[in-house]
Amino acid sequence: MTYDPNNIFARILRGEIPNKTAYEDDYVLAFHDINPQTPTHVLVIPKGPYVSFADFSAKASDAEILGFFRAVGKVAKDLGADESGYRVLANHGRDAHQEVPHFHVHIFAGVNLGRMIKPTDR
Ligand code: AMP
Numbered sequence: 001m002t003y004d005p006n007n008i009f010a011r012i013l014r015g016e017i018p019n020k021t022a023y024e025d026d027y028v029l030a031f032h033d034i035n036p037q038t039p040t041h042v043l044v045i046p047k048g049p050y051v052s053f054a055d056f057s058a059k060a061s062d063a064e065i066l067g068f069f070r071a072v073g074k075v076a077k078d079l080g081a082d083e084s085g086y087r088v089l090a091n092h093g094r095d096a097h098q099e100v101p102h103f104h105v106h107i108f109a110g111v112n113l114g115r116m117i118k119p120t121d122r
Contacts (some may be wrong), residue, residue, distance in 0.1 A: 039110030
């Protein structure tokens with residue numbers, strides 16, 4: 001799958017669509033999800049043009065991968081979720097219902113998240 005430079009997160013990165021920023025550095029932007037599923041629901045995205053987890057893990061540079069995962073941990077900590085706990089989730093492709101074709105992880109926190117996930121029929 002080729003990267004669509006007009007996907008909504010690319011437009012957020014270019015400043016064309018507003019966002020509620022939680023954190024930003026050279027490698028990532030973290031912002032609050034527009035439709036939060038938990039009291040705290042933040043998305044972390046790399047600044048580079050990667051479609052999904054598969055694309056990012058295969059093609060991003062070591063520095064981008066390091067910068068990204070360090071930032072995810074920092075954002076979760078800064079949100080105050082280290083002690084109570086949080087869940088990091090990345091959806092890749094159809095079965096995971098990935099909606100936005102720019103790699104992102106969700107950080108869910110602020111509530112008891114239950115155990116793991118509940119698969120459904122396709
Ligand atoms: P996914 O299904 O993993 O692709 O999740 C995409 C997420 O992006 C969903 O949780 C949406 O609520 C969220 N989202 C879509 N548009 C925006 C936006 N403009 N600002 C913040 N979050 C958004």
